[in-house]
Amino acid sequence: MVVWSRIRKDFPVLNELYEGKSLIYFDxxxxxxxxxxxxxxxxxxxxxxxxxxxxxxxxxxxxxETSLLTEESRQKLASFINAKSSNExxxxxxxxxxxxxxAATLPIKKDENVVTTSLEHHSGMLPFFKKCQETxxxxxxxxxxxxxxxxxxxxxxxxDDKTKIVSFVHASNLTGTIAPLEDIVKIAHEHGAxxxxxxxxxxxxxxxxxxxxxxxxxxxxxxxxxGPTGVGILYGKxxxxxxxxxxxxxxxVIEDVVYRDGKIIPKYLPPPHKFEAGLQNYGxxxxxxxAVDYLQKIGLDNIHKREQAFSRRxxxxxxxxxxxxxxxxxxxKQRAALVSFRPxxxxxxxxxxxxxxxxxxPHNKILMRSGNMCVHPFQYQIGxxxxxxxxxxxxxxxxxNTMEEIEIFLTALENFAKAIN
Amino acid sequence: xSDFEERNVQCVLKILRKKNPxxxxxxxxxxxxxxxxxxxxxxxxxxxxxxxxxxxxxxxKRKWTVExxxxxxxxxxxx
Numbered sequence: 001m002v003v004w005s006r007i008r009k010d011f012p013v014l015n016e017l018y019e020g021k022s023l024i025y026f027d028x029x030x031x032x033x034x035x036x037x038x039x040x041x042x043x044x045x046x047x048x049x050x051x052x053x054x055x056x057x058x059x060x061x062x063x064x065e066t067s068l069l070t071e072e073s074r075q076k077l078a079s080f081i082n083a084k085s086s087n088e089x090x091x092x093x094x095x096x097x098x099x100x101x102x103a104a105t106l107p108i109k110k111d112e113n114v115v116t117t118s119l120e121h122h123s124g125m126l127p128f129f130k131k132c133q134e135t136x137x138x139x140x141x142x143x144x145x146x147x148x149x150x151x152x153x154x155x156x157x158x159x160d161d162k163t164k165i166v167s168f169v170h171a172s173n174l175t176g177t178i179a180p181l182e183d184i185v186k187i188a189h190e191h192g193a194x195x196x197x198x199x200x201x202x203x204x205x206x207x208x209x210x211x212x213x214x215x216x217x218x219x220x221x222x223x224x225x226x227g228p229t230g231v232g233i234l235y236g237k238x239x240x241x242x243x244x245x246x247x248x249x250x251x252x253v254i255e256d257v258v259y260r261d262g263k264i265i266p267k268y269l270p271p272p273h274k275f276e277a278g279l280q281n282y283g284x285x286x287x288x289x290x291a292v293d294y295l296q297k298i299g300l301d302n303i304h305k306r307e308q309a310f311s312r313r314x315x316x317x318x319x320x321x322x323x324x325x326x327x328x329x330x331x332x333k334q335r336a337a338l339v340s341f342r343p344x345x346x347x348x349x350x351x352x353x354x355x356x357x358x359x360x361x362p363h364n365k366i367l368m369r370s371g372n373m374c375v376h377p378f379q380y381q382i383g384x385x386x387x388x389x390x391x392x393x394x395x396x397x398x399x400x401n402t403m404e405e406i407e408i409f410l411t412a413l414e415n416f417a418k419a420i421n
Numbered sequence: 422x423s424d425f426e427e428r429n430v431q432c433v434l435k436i437l438r439k440k441n442p443x444x445x446x447x448x449x450x451x452x453x454x455x456x457x458x459x460x461x462x463x464x465x466x467x468x469x470x471x472x473x474x475x476x477x478x479x480x481x482k483r484k485w486t487v488e489x490x491x492x493x494x495x496x497x498x499x500x
Contacts, residue, residue, distance in 0.1 A: 349445040351469045352489030371464030386463040389449035421487045
């Protein structure tokens with residue numbers, strides 16, 4: 001049985017007053033807080049190792065231990081998403097970098113196409129937009145429905161035998177929509193297309209099994225999973241990682257660089273090392289391993305079950321007030337643990353909503369994010385205009401939140417609704 | 422202060438010189454008038470941060486109203 005009150009104690013920031021007020025952290029979809037176990041793992045590296053890791057770089061004792069521990073972390077990340085092998089896990093800075101690697105190194109011909117959706121984070125859309133611009137390939141967009149869900153027939157219409165890859169977000173950071181990943185993978189594979197899923201918002205909250213889903217590539221940011229900033233992973237089926245071209249080049253990605261007859265002839269390492277140029281974030285990798293250990297110890301099913309109950313109350317509580325428009329599906333079972341909302345009256349800018357909860361409450365600071373969440377195309381699609389100041393406030397939950405915090409928020413939101421035009 | 426931050430500070434000042442006081446919503450709508458200064462993502466967070474900095478410096482006062490925050494230029498640093 002999980003003792004959630006004990007888990008909360010692992011996050012010291014939540015147990016201190018900030019400017020004399022209790023913090024309610026509802027911004028985990030942007031950045032999860034870090035438990036003590038994660039920064040202790042990082043501290044171990046910085047305090048007791050601090051050396052180079054990486055394949056065959058420094059063979060002294062500190063180098064060997066650094067390499068062993070970072071490879072152990074790679075294995076932990078592989079287990080976290082049930083990859084077949086740790087060789088299918090590439091260290092990146094974040095999900096954005098993972099998507100950029102796939103897009104930039106994708107072997108695609110001019111007459112081929114890429115399929116993505118209007119609900120993508122810019123990180124899932126722009127790398128492929130750029131790739132298609134460079135190659136002359138076509139970028140096809142599947143429009144999400146106005147409630148942020150998808151119609152599979154739209155994917156069937158857009159994906160054809162010339163589709164090279166389908167890129168889409170498994171759980172939306174704006175609407176919370178959980179996409180039907182297995183169905184989309186099936187449609188894509190029937191046409192011989194690859195699939196890359198953006199797991200930034202899904203993997204920290206749900207059990208992810210890349211083998212069962214048969215997804216070809218997945219990316220995630222460890223900082224949304226209680227891990228350190230600046231660390232993410234790109235998962236890819238090994239044989240497909242081999243087919244991708246090179247991304248960053250330099251040290252650590254090469255077997256040899258021959259200089260013969262005035263010519264440079266590099267020979268690159270196989271995956272995953274071929275994508276990991278230069279010295280890496282070794283401390284961050286250890287923190288990443290500790291983060292997934294931490295989440296797995298709690299149990300992803302336990303996390304999901306608790307979050308679903310919380311997000312149901314949050315969603316229904318916001319809707320009950322009848323003063324706010326909620327983006328995304330209204331069925332809590334179709335959503336991740338976040339709610340993006342805006343006053344129906346359109347009387348104020350979204351930044352004011354967030355600022356009110358950050359600064360105007362007597363006893364609490366409720367920390368949320370406002371803006372467009374880097375998903376502008378979908379907002380334009382449903383008639384909002386980010387350029388003219390339209391946006392939302394997003395409350396997002398994680399393992400350290402409590403039902404009591406949700407009730408405090410809903411009471412404050414009710415008072416807020418009464419206090420505005 | 423970076424050049425980027427300085428531009429956003431100037432953005433807020435220019436807007437408040439045109440309309441003083443102004444609500445956040447009004448400020449966001451007026452960013453189009455100074456596209457070279459009002460930098461950053463269209464969500465406007467950078468402009469808010471710049472405004473808050475001016476509040477901290479005592480140049481601007483911010484108060485809560487039924488239409489959100491109202492920003493008032495108290496003393497123009499360029500005059």
